[in-house]
Amino acid sequence: MSRFWSKVVHDLTPYTPGEQPKIANLIKLNTNECPYPPSESVLAAIRAAASGDLRLYPDPDSTALRQAIADYYGIGRDHVFAGNGSDEILAFAFQALLNHDGPLVYPDITYSFYPVYSQLNQIRTELLPLDDDFTLDLTRVPAHAGAIIFPNPNAPTGKCVALGDIAALCERMPDRVIVVDEAYVDFGAETAVSLVKNYPNLLVVQTFSKSRALAGLRVGFAIGQPELLAGLERVKNSFNSYPVDRLASAGAIAAMEDRAGFEHDRQRIMTSRTWVNDQLSALGFDVVPSTANFVFARHPQRDAGELALALRAKAIIVRHFRLPRIDQHLRITIGTEAECTALIEALKEILA
């Protein structure tokens, strides 16, 4: 507390990101990064952009980056918005599109940044409880909702909803903005990008930090009709006109163009996920069926917090949320094949 702080700051409970420990030989399965490096073409594009032109501001409209994303999805560039990580885009969306008279509705178990954004923007919220098996039932979004946001697949559960259910929600609530946060969509869920042309109230948000192996660059994007994007633009241009730097833009463009490398690595991660899933089940874990690059699992006989500590003692970090309904679960990122094996071996020793 400080007399120098604005009122809104006093009440904030900021987001706590997964830790980024500086320990060598750590197996880091706590922040859902991609276990494989970005492709050589991405690194080459960045090195080429490390030129004297860095003295100049980047394109404030990220035209080339938006075009690369538009080309990937076969849509118009005017349907793409780019930002400094999907976190920044979500922050803009909360301010520009999700603050209405009715409450903002999101799942009770979800990305823990949503309540933080809501607090920062003083948005009234209403939690939509997931079913006991963590299913998100969109038919239960209340009619009085002012706007809706949810991740698909959801985090930290990894469960996805079907495209038809999203379309039905857009249809049922045509005057309400619906944001689908697709940070993990490339690992087995279906993107709602194809719905955007039919629903002016739908905004799809994606990131380069997970399936595109570029968390270190901070690039995210949103796809929606120009009417929604104009709201984001207005906030962006009242906040920071140049959110995406020249190097990040160059790397992200190359990543979007490297379709083969992207396809290869995401398939590899999904294969490892199946293996981890089976191994955890064999060890007695209840594993939520995941369509993300992580699994969410609990052991009926072992306390999740103690398991996390025991893994940490073996230099393996996973994520444990001390939150209602999920404090007996662990969220475990799918690592390389070697990391997945090390995880399972460690758990075998701990459970023995």
Place this chain on the structure above:
Amino acid sequence: MSRFWSKVVHDLTPYTPGEQPKIANLIKLNTNECPYPPSESVLAAIRAAASGDLRLYPDPDSTALRQAIADYYGIGRDHVFAGNGSDEILAFAFQALLNHDGPLVYPDITYSFYPVYSQLNQIRTELLPLDDDFTLDLTRVPAHAGAIIFPNPNAPTGKCVALGDIAALCERMPDRVIVVDEAYVDFGAETAVSLVKNYPNLLVVQTFSKSRALAGLRVGFAIGQPELLAGLERVKNSFNSYPVDRLASAGAIAAMEDRAGFEHDRQRIMTSRTWVNDQLSALGFDVVPSTANFVFARHPQRDAGELALALRAKAIIVRHFRLPRIDQHLRITIGTEAECTALIEALKEILA
């Protein structure tokens, strides 16, 4: 206007950045970028950071970058905050530190992003008129001010205030946050960093986009006592926990360490500024004494808008603000020696 936009969006008049035209052989003197490229050590550091580690999130606290800045100024790292350009830091400051019961006071002629930030955060403002010669008289900041912000040197005038006047203001208003925006300070004004230890109400904001030749990277920083920085941290961690990417951080650290290159280029720019100033005066311009990397000048017989258009026809872009009191001035960035010469030659032809 859209039914999907939050209320605050409808009233926004976003900032218009100086244009970034994609025309070859243009002489671009409109956005105050550095005319010289970043040093080889900066480019090498970025290339080295273009590695597989880009799959990992950056350090959310920008520890190494903050340390490099702290070392440069001989202060503690806990006195340094880093962000995605000084624009982002200013946006956080408006939200975290400048929204109080009393009005936010800033000069009537100043960085045109301030009214935009104020609108976005719905902050009541009061303009402090500059004197006729564009002097900012800090003794006239009214006692009822809730907070104060001004650039030093001021933009777009280039005029600076003395350090003693800033100290006197901090002293006179110990309960009010005072933000000094030092985007251009390295070109002849004196930084207020040395005052921070005495004044817990003082925040100094700087950027890598001007004197450090890295506008393309988007890195800025603030220096203040931990109490003020904690307010910025809270907003940052409610907005985007990882604002500075790995490549930007690597480049900015190297730039901070390259003291000789920095010193050389800023001296060179100041020398060119003296030359441009003298030449413009000889052509009949009234030139405001500048301590920035631009000059602000008017010609008593020629309309500023027409001059800007005539320069543009010769592929030279300068900045013309259609704003009260300054619509007859041009803001001209100091370019390379060759660009400065081309500017003067072009003006000679236009005025002939």
